[in-house]
Amino acid sequence: MSDTLLEIDRLSVDYETARGDLKALRDISFDIRKGEIVGIVGESGCGKSTLISSILRLTAPNTRFRQGEVRFKGQDLLQLPKRKMRDLRGADISIVFQDPMQTHNPVLSIGRQMLDIQHRSNATKTEKWARAAQMLGAVGIPDPEARLDQFPHEFSGGMRQRIAIAMALMSEPDLLIADEPTTALDATLEVQIIERLHQLQQEFDCAILFISHHLGVIAELCDRVVVMYAGTVVESGDVREIFHDPKHPYTRRLIDCDPGHIKERARVLPTIPGEVPDLAKLPGGCIFRGRCYQAMPHCAKVPPLTKLKEGHHAACWLNHEETAQ
């Protein structure tokens, strides 16, 4: 049996706007195996949120799926009836957002909310309460029994995020999508959450799709990374290999801007000069060439995503046999 859990296959998604179709995702392909942690990295506007909302089918009304499939355990989620998709969300696939207050209801105790999440279970109320306490304990909330009676505002930001993770894992999902879950936290809390996610992934044996615009955070946690730029995949592969030997100039720039260990990320980091192109008026050729310090005449043609070695792909003419020196 295949150990592939999620397959994004040639996915292209547009937003219809007054200025014409905005090409938010173009020909995206990658997969996640069972129990694997895959990171998606890219600057703001590169399509990370569009990708997550497409997987979960929680897209804005002006979204148009142009091409491709999102297969989860072999089933194309884009073709699934809405009711089945609703059942799948929060059960087989769960999500943790950047702002935990998006998950928590401010007027209900944490315990009440954790009971509500278990509405599909046949367990008794006492059993559900015990399970909620057990999950709070699993994410490292001290004295979990007592804290179930408290409200979201009575917890610190880092604790609220850990509770959001506990809630997302209640259903023992096969896939946890973590959408920049540490971006709003300071570096120390960020490290704690990353370490906790690592432990929980092993304990619950779920795959994680981890979204971040910091390659340093991805390097701490993930097995593989998919680098996105302006709605396309420009490089993908083993996280250590890409971190130490990036093949796409955009990935190199991301690493220069975010050099490494997240504990060292206290100072203001440099940014990549220039801007992501207007996705409603895409320039021809390589999408990165307007900002690329290694651009050459060949870049007027779109570079294909090319296999460099097993599991490592990049879309850059510098690595292509047609142009490589």
Ligand SMILES: Nc1ncnc2c1ncn2[C@@H]1O[C@H](COP(=O)(O)OP(=O)(O)OP(=O)(O)O)[C@@H](O)[C@H]1O
């Ligand atoms: N509903 C929408 N209608 C039109 N354009 C949209 C819509 N939602 C997003 N966009 C545009 O699509 C592109 C991709 O946006 P998306 O939010 O997916 O990127 P992102 O990488 O998640 O960025 P961020 O890190 O800032 O959230 C951007 O140019 C954005 O302005």
